[in-house]
Structure formats: structure tokens, C-alpha cells
Amino acid sequence: MVWDWLPEYAPRFAEGIWLTLQLLGLSIFFGMMLAVPIGLVQVTGPWPLAWAARAFCTVIRGTPLLIQLWLVYYGLGSLFPSIPGIRETMIWSFLRDAFPYAVFAFTLSVAGYEGEIMRGAFKGVPKGELEAARAIGMSPLQVLRRVWLPRALQNVFPTLAGEFILTLKATPLAATITVFEVYGVGSIVRQETYRVYEPLLFVAAIYVFLTLCLVVLFRFLENRRKIPNT
Template sequence: MDWSWLPEYLPRFAEGLWLTLQLLFWSILIGMSLAIPIGLVQVTGPRPLAWLARAFTTVIRGTPLLIQLWLIYYGVGSLFPSIPGIRESFLWPVLRDAFPYAVLAFSLSVAGYEGEIMRGAFRGVPKGELEAARAIGMSPFQVLRRVWLPRALQNTFPTLTGEFILTLKATPLAATITVFEVYGIGSIVRQETYKIYEPLLFVAAIYLCLTGILVLGFRYLENRIPKQSRS
């Protein structure tokens, strides 16, 4: 094993790690913001929106993330340069970068998978708790915010943790559209140093550490939620 290359490439790995964390953060934040209403509307309706939500989750869960990523980057992304004036607009620096397309693809993936999980979680909350909340005069929004959503999230935390870890482990796919996160930097190291195993082992160690942090963080939140829901 030869690790003499590591000090030279550590700054680039730090940049790749920062990009990985950004991709994971925005994907989970945007994805969960979409997943909650996607799951809720399948339980409450109206029926046309429930059908649309069900169709969305079916498409997302039934197609590979890599294909979704390429369709968004090479398909949607290729349309913008042909729009008159777009290259001169303030949006062009964002639209020409691959990172926003990666965030969009991963966010939709999170929304599709977690939306189906949230559907089951909302349906699994005992009706008696919701009826009791309505009986004491809570509005529908208060019932959702104070009872229904916290109980649904509490029931799904172990599953959500596993899904977010899978999202983390899927981030290397972003390297296929020139988003050089941790795995992308590892690929550059392999090409420039002709080292095969050492960069891969180093990248694997980084992902292992990130996974451990995610597990500990969500375990802490999981232990906190029951206390909050009883207060």
C-alpha cells in the first residue's frame, strides 16, 4: 500500500466532501419538503392529486436514479442554451453548472421514495388521536402540525434513516455528470496516480464515517421526538 499521494490530494478531497454534504443536505431538505405533501395527499385527497402523487412515486421508484439523472442533465439541461437570451441572463451561471441538476434529480428521488413511506406513516397514525385533537377544537392545520405529522415522522424514523443513507451512497452517481464529489475526486486520483485500491479504500472510509454520523444523528433525533410529542 502506497499512501504517499494522500497529502497532495487531501485539499481536493475536502472540496469533494463539502460538495457531497451539500448535495446530500439539499436533496434531503427539498426531497422531504415534497415527500410530506405527496404522502399526505394520497391519504386525504383530492383524488386527482392523489393519482398524480401515486403516478409520480411509481415512476421514480420504478426507474434507475442514473437514468433520471441523465434525463434531467442531458435532457432538460440541454434545452436552456437554445432559449434566446438565456446565456446573457443572470440564470446562466446556475443553469450551465451540473450541480443544480444533480440536486434536482436526487431531490425527486428522495421525494418519490419518502413520499410513499410518508403515505404509509400518515395512514398508520391511529384515528383516535386525530379525532381527539379535533374534539378539543384544533383546526385541520393544527392537527397536522401538532399531532399527525409528528406521529408519522416518529413511526418512520428508522426507515427514513436507512433511506437517507442510501441517498448518501448514491451520490457518486453525480460524478457521471461532472459533479466531482468525494467519489469523483477519487476517480481523478486514480487517473493521475495510477493507484487503484488506495483511493477507493480512502473514499470508502469517508463514506463509512459519513454513514456513522448520519446514524448517530438520526438516532439522537429519534430519541428526542417522543419527548416532544408528549409535551
């Protein structure tokens, strides 16, 4: 084992870790913002929205993330440059980078998987708790914000933790569209140093560490949100 290359590439790995965390954090945030209404509408209706939400979840869960990523990148990425005058606008510097397309693709993936999980979570909340909240005069929005959503999240926190870890382990796919996160940096190291095992082992160790951080974070949040049974 030869590790003399590590000091030279350590700054690039630090940048790769930061890019990985950005990709993961943004996709989880925006994905969950979509997953909650996607799960809720499947339980409450109306049926056209419920049907559309189910169809979306089926398509996302039924197709590989790599294909979704390429469709977004090569589809939208080739569409925007054809819009007249867009290259002269301020948003072109944003749209010509691969990172936003990766975030968008991962966001859709998170929304599809977690939307189905949230459907089961909303459905699993006892109706008696919702009826009690309505009985004391809560509005539908208050019932959702104070009772239904917290209870649903509490029920599926361990499942969400596992799904987000899977999303973390899927981030190396972003390297296929030139988003050089941790795995992408490891690939550069392998190409430039002709070392195969050491960069892969180092990248694997980083992902193990990030996974442990996610596990600790979700256990902390789970304990904070725990609601005693009465």
C-alpha cells in the same frame, strides 16, 4: 499500499466531502418538502391529486436513479441553452453548472421514495389521536402540524434514516455528470496516480464515516422526538 499521494489530494477530498454533503443535504431538504404533501395527499385526497402522487412515486421508484439523473442533466441541460437571451442573464452561471441538475434529480428521487414512506406513516397514525385533536378545537392545519405530522415522522424515523443513507451511497452517480464529489475526486486520483485500491479504500472509509454520522444524528433526533405512549 502506497499513500504518499494523500497529502497532495487532501484539499480536493475536503472539497469533495463538502460537495457531497451539500448534494445530500439539499436533496433531502427539498425532497422531504415534496414527500410530505405527496404522502399526505395519497391519504386525504382528492383522488386526482392522489392518483398523480401515486403515479409519480411509481415512476421514480420504478426507474434507475442514473437514468433520472441523465434525463434531467441532458434534457434540461440542453433545453435551457436554446432559450433566446438566457446566456446573457445572471442565472446562466447557475444553469450551466452540473450541480443544480444533480440536486434536482436527487430531490425527485428522495421525494418519490419518501413520499411513499410518508403515505404509510400518515395512514399508520391512530385515528383516535386525530379525532381527539379535532375535538378540542384544533383546525386541520393545527392537527397536521401538532399531531399528525410529528406522529408520522416518529413512526418512520428509523426507515427515513436508512433511506437517507441509501441516498448518500447514491451520490457517486453525480460524478457521471461532472459533479466531482468524494467518489469523483477518488476517480481523479486514480487517473493521475495510477493507484487503484488505495483511493477506493480511502473513499470507502469516508462514506463509512459519513454513514456513521447520519446514524448518530437520526438516533439523536429520534430520541428528541419520542412521544411517550399513554
